[in-house]
Amino acid sequence: MKLLAHSLVRIETDNAALVFGVTEDGKLVQLIFGSKAEECGEPSVAYPTWGDGWVYEPAFQATHSDGNTSVDLRVTDIIQAENLTRIQLGDAAYALRVDLLFRVYPKYDVIESWTEVSHDEPGEVVLQTFASSSLDFGQGEAFVTQFRGDWNDEVHMEEERLTYGLKVLDSKLAVRAHQFRAPWFLLARGGPAKEDEGEVLGGSFAWSGSFRFSFERLPQGSLRAICGINPFASAYRLSTGETFETPRMTWAYSPSGTGNLSRNLHAWTRAHVLRDGHQSRSILLNNWEATYFSFDETKIFSLLDGAKDLGIEMFLLDDGWFGTKHPRDSDNQGLGDWTPDPKKLPNGVRAVADAAATRGLRFGIWLEPEMVNPRSELFEAHPDWAIRQPGRELETQRNQLVLDLSNPDVEAYVFSLVDQVLSTDPGITYVKWDCNRYVTQPGSPYLPPDKQSHLPVLYVQALYRIFDRLAKAHPHIQIMMCSGGGGRVDLGAMRYAQEFWPSDNTDPARRVLMQWAYSQFWPPIAVSAHVTDMGHRPIDFAFAVAMSGRLGMDMDLDKLSSSERDLARKTVEAYKGIRDVVQLGTQYRLQSPFEGPRSALMSVLEDRAIVFVYSLGESPEGPLQLRGLDASRNYRVREMMKDVETIHRGSNLLEEGLPLPAYGEFGNGVFELTAV
Numbered sequence: 001m002k003l004l005a006h007s008l009v010r011i012e013t014d015n016a017a018l019v020f021g022v023t024e025d026g027k028l029v030q031l032i033f034g035s036k037a038e039e040c041g042e043p044s045v046a047y048p049t050w051g052d053g054w055v056y057e058p059a060f061q062a063t064h065s066d067g068n069t070s071v072d073l074r075v076t077d078i079i080q081a082e083n084l085t086r087i088q089l090g091d092a093a094y095a096l097r098v099d100l101l102f103r104v105y106p107k108y109d110v111i112e113s114w115t116e117v118s119h120d121e122p123g124e125v126v127l128q129t130f131a132s133s134s135l136d137f138g139q140g141e142a143f144v145t146q147f148r149g150d151w152n153d154e155v156h157m158e159e160e161r162l163t164y165g166l167k168v169l170d171s172k173l174a175v176r177a178h179q180f181r182a183p184w185f186l187l188a189r190g191g192p193a194k195e196d197e198g199e200v201l202g203g204s205f206a207w208s209g210s211f212r213f214s215f216e217r218l219p220q221g222s223l224r225a226i227c228g229i230n231p232f233a234s235a236y237r238l239s240t241g242e243t244f245e246t247p248r249m250t251w252a253y254s255p256s257g258t259g260n261l262s263r264n265l266h267a268w269t270r271a272h273v274l275r276d277g278h279q280s281r282s283i284l285l286n287n288w289e290a291t292y293f294s295f296d297e298t299k300i301f302s303l304l305d306g307a308k309d310l311g312i313e314m315f316l317l318d319d320g321w322f323g324t325k326h327p328r329d330s331d332n333q334g335l336g337d338w339t340p341d342p343k344k345l346p347n348g349v350r351a352v353a354d355a356a357a358t359r360g361l362r363f364g365i366w367l368e369p370e371m372v373n374p375r376s377e378l379f380e381a382h383p384d385w386a387i388r389q390p391g392r393e394l395e396t397q398r399n400q401l402v403l404d405l406s407n408p409d410v411e412a413y414v415f416s417l418v419d420q421v422l423s424t425d426p427g428i429t430y431v432k433w434d435c436n437r438y439v440t441q442p443g444s445p446y447l448p449p450d451k452q453s454h455l456p457v458l459y460v461q462a463l464y465r466i467f468d469r470l471a472k473a474h475p476h477i478q479i480m481m482c483s484g485g486g487g488r489v490d491l492g493a494m495r496y497a498q499e500f501w502p503s504d505n506t507d508p509a510r511r512v513l514m515q516w517a518y519s520q521f522w523p524p525i526a527v528s529a530h531v532t533d534m535g536h537r538p539i540d541f542a543f544a545v546a547m548s549g550r551l552g553m554d555m556d557l558d559k560l561s562s563s564e565r566d567l568a569r570k571t572v573e574a575y576k577g578i579r580d581v582v583q584l585g586t587q588y589r590l591q592s593p594f595e596g597p598r599s600a601l602m603s604v605l606e607d608r609a610i611v612f613v614y615s616l617g618e619s620p621e622g623p624l625q626l627r628g629l630d631a632s633r634n635y636r637v638r639e640m641m642k643d644v645e646t647i648h649r650g651s652n653l654l655e656e657g658l659p660l661p662a663y664g665e666f667g668n669g670v671f672e673l674t675a676v
């Protein structure tokens, strides 16, 4: 393959380089992806299309308006300005264009990659496969880590070597990215991923619907990753003159292990993805695990009193507050009818918001605006607003259906319903946005027969428009992104939110592992971590675990013993003193809970640090090496819940470590370090 001498396109961050070239016949080839120090390797096809000789997994396949199923792309222009590179490709024989776009965030070693597809053909072009990103990782060994799971059991880290053939990580859930697998993965080169050494990439897809990551080791030995919207049953008929923009695939690069990768991703996510990524968060009490559907105003007021007494700053009223004809007393009715249940809340939501305000608490509310129970006034009035397929018995999950956001009337309805709830009760400053099912019968009563396969794409696009309009109309409202737990922890949805609900599994013993897994990609400020009595673990352990994220509680405070109440009060107070360090600091993972009974994390902000130690079994005494401190300074180390203080030299803490005692099961320590 001969390259045009002047054709190199370098896309660079501080440590990574993605280099393309153009062959004499105008084909785009990839020469490097990885360390900046890498020499240009063998050219490989940059964005393989079906029909120009490529016989492996393609990044792009389309049917032209005349029925031709092949695509042959040649470079027509390359535009580089500041941090954005646009490589324009055009079909050699058709008026079809595919632009490859790359945005770099140099200091975080992050590259976003996506495409724009358009055409001027005389009829529709059907996009069959339309990946956001296709990269070649060369010949070396590579290991992928996926984050798999299920409801109540999210993000198990599972690593495997990629051998010859195709490995696909995908989801076909349409309205959420994740139930069985998160839309992010690690890819380690040369050996399994390690915390502090080795070349590793993080791939994360900004889309809250069906996705597909394919890894194919070709017969020649090189490994290719193709990432984008899942093309399964999602063909998209692109009209003449229309532009289809694919979601962004984010690649983060680290030459020195996953720890560095995560720290960069945390900082980038706070700066460029999350809303208010630099503002610390309120401590909240949620009533879900305290009451489930069974509460009334008196009970809620009593929880508000409890919250105030403990120093909690916000109350979140969860599911069950609405429904008149079909009161939401269980999950089998009422969803869709967003008027307060007069039996539970005779004075409306406003009375609760006011009662919260009188106690000095912020107030938040649970909504699941995209869904409907068949037993609801909304469904009775609009049976054609639900996603369903003709001739099939309606299949519910959690007794509910998904509203058809591809229908503009439904999109407008969902926006105005949330807008109205927020405008009617100005006391609301926080929303938990839930989504408790995925799609199994992907049919739209609104879309014409030849556009049924557009539903998965149109749904997510409409959802983002709703999120966007709401964020603009109600900028002070904070959002907890929830989807029956962690189903929408993706870069697409999280652009509109401040934090996410990681899982309905709140057992702190499980959360230690989950929080470790989430931390690979997500900063502690985004992780809603609530103290509950799930698992019946010691409450101090539950607090220590929750304090390493955004602390909250989800318990019936009326049932706390007086010693538990004292501990809760003291811990909430203590968290207020350290939350800036936890939420706005730099996190180091010190000891993995997958490698032994004792695990540890720490966060550092300027001259302060917080260290969390958790023991999931019997762990012997032994030092814990710390990170991120100034070797030349002394640190006052205070074990927070015990008020014991010692002074240590930074260099000792970094090299020999902080001496720790033996811990029994669920033993824990939270240490505050201050440079003196």
Ligand code: DGJ
Residues within 6 Å of the ligand: 288, 318, 319, 366, 434, 436, 482, 483, 484, 485, 501, 503, 504
């Ligand atoms: C699923 C969420 O994950 C829970 O926290 C709770 O809000 C329920 N939905 C309410 O139905």
